[in-house]
Amino acid sequence: MDWVPIVFGTFKVVMLGIGMYFAIKWHYDQGKKLERGAVLRAGGTMVAVFALSLLGLGLLVFGLSRMLGLDLSLP
Template identity: 65%
Template structure:
């Protein structure tokens, strides 16, 4: 029984990620068709880039704060 668990879980994970990627690509394709204006597409892309950079910055700060709270030495050599 234990030999089948990784096979089932990896198959399930691949199926879920595959379905998610399909719908993500479909949604972006539909959005691209709806937003014919190039300026609107660039503006939307800029907003996504800004949100991504801000999320990355917040994640980094939270990671370092948690590391210091746990007593990890985060100084560069």
């Protein structure tokens, strides 16, 4: 079972890298089409959606792990 964190970590890095590539490409393409203010607004909206999604996922995982009885206390 020592391979599980390696596989999950690699998967996470690859998926985040792909996501960052497409996010940068999307913003670059939008910058060509729209004016600067609209691009900044769209970027801010995407950051807010990402942050809220991350917060929601963290709370969901924390609640699920507490429900399953996992010990999440710091050493």
